[in-house]
Amino acid sequence: MKKKNAGGALVKQAAILAAASLIVRVIGLIYRWPLTNMIGDDGNGLYGIAFNIYLLFFIISSSGLPASISKMVSERIALKQYKNAHKVFKVSLLLASVSGLICSLILWFGAKPIAKFMDNTRIVYSMMALAPTLLIVALMSAFRGYYQGMNTMVPTAISQIIEQVFNAVFSIILAGFLLKYGVEYGAAGGTMGTGIGALMGLLFLVFVYILARPRIMKRVNRQNDDEVNESSVSILKTLLLTSVPIIIGSTIFSFTNLVDVKMVMSILQSIGMTELEANELYGQLSGKYVTLTNLPISISTALATAIVPSIAASVALKEKKVVMNKVNLAMRVAMMLAAPSAVGLFVLGDPILKMLFPKYPAGGDLLRLGALAVIFQSLVQVATAILQGIGKPNIPAMNAGVGVIIKILLNFFLISIPSVNIKGAIISTIVCYMVIAYLDMKEAIRRTKVNLEIINTFIKPLGAGIGMGVFSFVFYELILWGTANNTVSTLGSILLSIIVYLGILFAIGGIGKEEVLLLPKGEIIASKLIEIGIIRE
Numbered sequence: 001m002k003k004k005n006a007g008g009a010l011v012k013q014a015a016i017l018a019a020a021s022l023i024v025r026v027i028g029l030i031y032r033w034p035l036t037n038m039i040g041d042d043g044n045g046l047y048g049i050a051f052n053i054y055l056l057f058f059i060i061s062s063s064g065l066p067a068s069i070s071k072m073v074s075e076r077i078a079l080k081q082y083k084n085a086h087k088v089f090k091v092s093l094l095l096a097s098v099s100g101l102i103c104s105l106i107l108w109f110g111a112k113p114i115a116k117f118m119d120n121t122r123i124v125y126s127m128m129a130l131a132p133t134l135l136i137v138a139l140m141s142a143f144r145g146y147y148q149g150m151n152t153m154v155p156t157a158i159s160q161i162i163e164q165v166f167n168a169v170f171s172i173i174l175a176g177f178l179l180k181y182g183v184e185y186g187a188a189g190g191t192m193g194t195g196i197g198a199l200m201g202l203l204f205l206v207f208v209y210i211l212a213r214p215r216i217m218k219r220v221n222r223q224n225d226d227e228v229n230e231s232s233v234s235i236l237k238t239l240l241l242t243s244v245p246i247i248i249g250s251t252i253f254s255f256t257n258l259v260d261v262k263m264v265m266s267i268l269q270s271i272g273m274t275e276l277e278a279n280e281l282y283g284q285l286s287g288k289y290v291t292l293t294n295l296p297i298s299i300s301t302a303l304a305t306a307i308v309p310s311i312a313a314s315v316a317l318k319e320k321k322v323v324m325n326k327v328n329l330a331m332r333v334a335m336m337l338a339a340p341s342a343v344g345l346f347v348l349g350d351p352i353l354k355m356l357f358p359k360y361p362a363g364g365d366l367l368r369l370g371a372l373a374v375i376f377q378s379l380v381q382v383a384t385a386i387l388q389g390i391g392k393p394n395i396p397a398m399n400a401g402v403g404v405i406i407k408i409l410l411n412f413f414l415i416s417i418p419s420v421n422i423k424g425a426i427i428s429t430i431v432c433y434m435v436i437a438y439l440d441m442k443e444a445i446r447r448t449k450v451n452l453e454i455i456n457t458f459i460k461p462l463g464a465g466i467g468m469g470v471f472s473f474v475f476y477e478l479i480l481w482g483t484a485n486n487t488v489s490t491l492g493s494i495l496l497s498i499i500v501y502l503g504i505l506f507a508i509g510g511i512g513k514e515e516v517l518l519l520p521k522g523e524i525i526a527s528k529l530i531e532i533g534i535i536r537e
Contacts (some may be wrong), residue, residue: 071151100138167197
């Protein structure tokens with residue numbers, strides 16, 4: 001029973017974030033449709049390059065904080081050290097304020113030299129528009145980490161949705177308003193929505209804290225003064241020691257995106273393309289391929305976010321069997337979601353782009369080629385979170401470095417081949433994450449001593465996904481033949497393919513009673529499925 005409850009709590013928190021992530025990504029797809037139709041692949045390229053540079057500064061300023069804070073808070077709450085847990089939050093809020101402000105100023109005043117270095121001087125306005133956002137998201141990271149450490153993902157989930165709604169609305173409004181001055185201004189208008197959305201998300205998190213503060217302080221004040229009382233300096237030191245390896249690892253991943261930007265723009269222009277042509281190709285990569293592949297990966301990211309405090313608490317309580325159960329469960333769920341997503345993007349890449357971006361449908365070949373990366377990136381997210389949860393954040397950082405070196409070498413070779421060009425960046429990304437996934441998983445398995453269920457975790461989801469892919473193609477062609485409508489055919493094929501995938505998984509035993517019990521109302525669903533013979537007792 002303990003095993004079930006432990007897994008169920010993890011899945012419940014992950015499900016909350018996964019649902020929010022799906023909503024956020026769907027909103028993202030919806031608003032990218034009019035935005036892309038306004039600013040085109042050229043504007044998408046400017047938007048994507050500026051946003052990748054912003055992401056690097058975001059990672060440096062605050063990306064390591066949520067995982068570090070949630071880990072430290074959950075460990076202290078598990079040991080009933082409520083005063084120390086709250087002190088972690090206060091110290092992290094101060095650290096976030098300083099780091100966020102410094103990075104904001106660097107991006108604002110460094111926009112022009114950075115743009116010149118990236119061989120794209122038209123991204124200056126977009127970078128300057130994003131600069132103030134760095135301080136806002138740094139503060140948000142402290143609040144989100146604190147709530148996650150208390151094992152509640154609801155504030156984070158709701159704030160993400162609020163953030164994305166305001167982002168979507170104001171990105172479209174401001175891009176449309178500024179587009180008359182030029183594509184670069186339209187792209188900058190699109191990036192302004194990011195800051196407005198972040199501000200609204202932060203205000204919500206502050207509001208939640210004001211409401212929860214009396215209850216939080218009641219627990220804090222109940223802690224005896226003679227119990228362990230950590231100093232702010234020791235907490236800051238632990239926070240830095242925990243977050244810096246995470247930041248390094250995340251920075252390396254972000255660096256791969258900037259490597260792509262720099263190398264794509266430089267190499268493509270060196271083989272005869274104009275800046276506009278190279279920028280349009282990069283726009284297809286960042287605005288379409290990355291946007292669509294991030295949808296399934298975001299679910300694994302949500303799972304990873306829930307894993308860190310969950311496993312950290314179990315490690316603090318020395319629950320070795322519970323840790324092993326959570327590791328197996330996380331890997332299995334990640335593959336169940338990643339496998340069909342990768343196959344679906346491979347089969348329906350062109351129809352999806354025609355449906356979402358009718359004025360600029362190019363890029364289906366990039367989506368088909370890079371679909372495989374979804375699986376490896378999802379596994380990296382989960383394996384990295386497991387290693388962070390058991391207190392080994394330096395390992396994924398080092399493994400990420402190995403992957404990036406391989407990617408840079410492959411980029412030099414592949415992008416310069418005219419017939420390959422932008423596709424070289426995707427091929428190198430697949431190899432990069434494949435290597436990192438192998439190294440991270442190897443270490444996660446070795447250090448948790450988990451007996452990973454290879455057939456249930458990998459073989460069955462992949463087999464069901466490939467089988468689903470055949471039906472996806474058939475469904476699309478049949479519906480298209482009957483309706484002559486790409487949107488109806490694409491959506492119909494996706495819906496039917498989900499049903500087929502679940503059917504195949506049930507048929508081959510890829511989903512059993514244990515997995516069903518983890519769902520909301522799992523016992524009722526399991527009993528019904530056992531009653532009709534779909535799963536065994």
